Amino acid sequence: MESSALTNPVYAALTGPHAGVAEVRGNARRYPAAVAPFLALPDEPTDKDWADAAVLLGPGTSVALMRPELPVPGSFKLDRVIDLVQFTAPADLPAADPEATTLGLDDVPDMLALVALTDPGPFRSRTIELGTYLGIRRDGELIAMAGTRFSLPGHTEISAVCTHPSARGQGLATRLIRAVAADITAAGRSPFLHTGGSNTTAIRLYESLGFTLSNQMKVTIVEPV
Incomplete structure (x- = not known):
């Protein structure tokens, strides 16, 4: 199943x-x-x-x-x-992050602005209702975020992984992926995620973190x- x-x-x-x-x-x-x-x-x-x-x-x-x-x-x-690829997470992925904070309804305008700038996939005004989203702010600006979207029996999807262009190369996406995974596994679920089949940068990141290809998908x- x-x-x-x-x-x-x-x-x-x-x-x-x-x-x-x-x-x-x-x-x-x-x-x-x-x-x-x-x-x-x-x-x-x-x-x-x-x-x-x-x-x-x-x-x-x-x-x-x-x-x-x-x-x-x-x-x-x-x-x-x-084209879309799906990955499942390794057991050693989860790690809490002290700088990551839970984002709420008041943060949605900043989340939408970051998504518009970085295009991590669909994120709309009420997407935040589907799960928990974590963010990192510097000088008040939301510079990175990730959260949970699809919740299945036994699995929860990591989604909306994005970093402001000015903050890339600092490992923020990796930290937030690990932090979101920590929340997922604490709830007794297994993390998985999707990315575009041609998004080689994201695929390399996920493979470097130990993610395993689980399905070739289509949108x-x-x-x-």
Whole structure:
């Protein structure tokens, strides 16, 4: 079951720990648009599942599927497909960090500004509701952050890892990844994460920390027609 959850993490989250925030029609599920832009379908979606997804979204609503690539029916427009890789963390990764502080709702404008500058992946005005986010500030400015997004049975995703360009090369991303992992493992879960298949800088970092490739994934962006 764990393998299936990691292969279809958004569905595992929205039918599991995040079921309470899911917008649902039949077997189709999505996060509210202000939380995250993801649609979830079962491992082998039927025509009815796709039809329910179309009704759930409404015409022209663009969403992302995160899973191995699957055929998209004619009732949906395929916008683009992005390569994604998934890694699971080593046991010795977690390490608390005394400079990392928990970010809250008051920090969201600064978090959104840092995300806009660094593009670590989708982060919206209510994404912070999905988990715990840690940040490092210097002279009041948020210069690095990372947090938890998808929560699955047994696993929690590390997400939104980003560092202000002026603060790169100081190991802040590594420290925050370790600190977030410490929170995840303290809750009895295993950390995992995703990054773009062409993001060689991030892949090198994760491999240097001992992360192991677990799945080749796709982000498939679609919208009902």
